[in-house]
Amino acid sequence: MQLYxxxxxxxxxxxxxxxxxxxxxxxSLHGSPSYSFDxxxxxxxxxxxxxxxxxxxxxxxxxxxxEQ
Numbered sequence: 029m030q031l032y033x034x035x036x037x038x039x040x041x042x043x044x045x046x047x048x049x050x051x052x053x054x055x056s057l058h059g060s061p062s063y064s065f066d067x068x069x070x071x072x073x074x075x076x077x078x079x080x081x082x083x084x085x086x087x088x089x090x091x092x093x094x095e096q
């Protein structure tokens with residue numbers, strides 16, 4: 029089964045750490061990162077899709093993908 033997550037966060041080191049942690053847990057980058065201006069906070073926001081193949085599982089919408 030292939031899992032998909034969209035990581036989001038502010039355009040700072042915390043976002044980079046979030047993506048690095050996912051990569052070290054076996055997730056792979058999927059596509060290019062995206063950036064957008066948040067008019068409420070007047071800051072840039074980042075997004076990066078990641079995917080991961082897992083064996084022997086069936087998809088369940090209640091699963092916590094960050095723990096996979």
